[in-house]
Amino acid sequence: MYTLLKKEGAARRGTYSTPHGTIQMPAFMNVATAGAIKGAVSALDLKEVHCQVQLCNTYHLHLRPGDQQVRKLGGLHQFTQWQGPILTDSGGFQVFSLAKLRNIKEEGVTFASHIDGHKIFMGPEESMQIQSHLGSTIAMAFDECMQNPAEYDYAKHSVARTTRWLYRCKTEMNRLNALPNTINPQQLLWGINQGSVYDDLRIEHMKQIAELDLPGYAIGGLAVGESADVMYHILEVLNPYLPKDKPRYLMGVGTPANILEGVRRGVDIFDCVMPTRNARHGHAFTTEGIRNLMNAKYELDEHPLEDGCQCPACQHFTRAYIHHLLKAGEMLGMRLMVLHNLYFYNTLLEKIRTALDNGCFEQFYRENIEAVSTRI
């Protein structure tokens, strides 16, 4: 259940209680694609970097190790040893971006595994069944995530199907939650708004899915090819139609600047692979901007990645050491970078929440929006 504690402009400070604990919002979800964060980071490490929610990918876990295996092993909480809330995506995004030879029909999608090419069918019922086996806290509805820009007519047709799929998701989830051996019988289903870059399709779809009175709503199909301005515009257009008493999840977003802009437009929860993906390329997020640790200027730099940072990497290791580890291809370099970047994201959201608590989010936004995108 979402509780709105405070508002500043469109920005919302709230809490969301779940069977696996309460999420302070706005929040950032840490992406553990195949049940582990990239960079040798475990569920225990996630606590150290102030993670609140872990996101796992249905598509990847369905292919490997298999959702039936995870079910037999007691579900994702038992499997990964992360005891807090876990959100699973629906698999839709990966089916439409990673899988090969997909074929979309009213029933669902037939596609070929990106690992070994074997044919798989996934529709709303299959997605719900897989997520039920995984036993996540929050399951996402199965939708079609279109590339932007999509043709208007295609988008209209697709959105209508996504709505029909959502009804089937809800029916199937209700059935699964009522079964005797369900891992998490209180699994929550969140709906996803689509409509590409078209205001009318977005609004119409949002109105339709709001009628289902689901415990949360995501805005999907953004950060998939369109400009940031278009994304911000869609958030503004949708704002009046999003249920005020439900959390709002902006999927797959984004940079620290995207997050500040998202919160300013009423978003409650985010997820993104940037903290891990950028770590691999040596990019450290800091309050002053983005450092490229591959840069030769760090060879003799005895500062931590960020001065004053309390993350497990900055408390002990220097830029010079991490620069060396990255250059030498030592896994430890990646791990330290990921720990820092996740800590940065999670504590950025903490600072945003504190600013909202103190009624000075707008000031915090102004003081940080430029710096967080600067390359230093």
Next chain:
Amino acid sequence: MYTLLKKEGAARRGTYSTPHGTIQMPAFMNVATAGAIKGAVSALDLKEVHCQVQLCNTYHLHLRPGDQQVRKLGGLHQFTQWQGPILTDSGGFQVFSLAKLRNIKEEGVTFASHIDGHKIFMGPEESMQIQSHLGSTIAMAFDECMQNPAEYDYAKHSVARTTRWLYRCKTEMNRLNALPNTINPQQLLWGINQGSVYDDLRIEHMKQIAELDLPGYAIGGLAVGESADVMYHILEVLNPYLPKDKPRYLMGVGTPANILEGVRRGVDIFDCVMPTRNARHGHAFTTEGIRNLMNAKYELDEHPLEDGCQCPACQHFTRAYIHHLLKAGEMLGMRLMVLHNLYFYNTLLEKIRTALDNGCFEQFYRENIEAVSTRI
């Protein structure tokens, strides 16, 4: 300074005090080639896996980041944040195994970097200078490590040169330790016995280098192509000629069985990349034998890698999870395997020391020598 506490047969229980702390012997050194353990394991993690001594490689650190850089950054202890004893090898082994186009003369060796091919000269003085810059606790003498089997005449010639090199090492180390800005002015020089598989060469060389009264002696040039029986034979042949009041280091060895056999023949300290290298291939060392975690039989196995193991991996994660991580190529799999394997090696040595303390090493040896090599 080495203190012999107790003997059981040829096996020795002792302590070795250094400026960076006392090493309980027999001991196992954890290999941090380029200043980091493979598998995203940091100096902080080393404490968790009961590591006493870290070994770093002179050749690798000379090439990258460069020993002058490490010196400017305060030496290896400051650089890696490992505060206990550190041993550096001389670079000789890597020059003779990794580098290309080497050319050996009386002065030293010219070789091409395995990273970018650039020409480098390293002789006894250069090796001592590099290790002095690194500031390790124990520096190893620069020697020629021959492949086994080597021709008798070549081996005889090579060993004589290694002796001459050792005198030059000692002179240079004395000079470096007396300089005003030396990172570790108490750096200890250990000599290395060579002689391939020839008893007379080994004994003659050992007698010669014992005359220098160095604070420690290594047996080098073993585990480089000869059978384990030949290695054990050399250890037995050398035993009467090794100074009793100095630690004895068997370089690059080995399997848990090699270690039990080595201790039984008077070895005090070991190093080996097996715990990390085997982790990469999914091999977990346990008291009952070696498990291959890539094996499908672990898919639903909810036991830890080893029942009752107190390592950071076994305290939290199952074989099923680690099997999945290794299959999915997730770095976390490698990290958990390495943490377990290092813990296994370090605590194997703890158990050996306890057995020696209690006068029951022979019994411990008999109870474990078969099992540790079994594939289960």
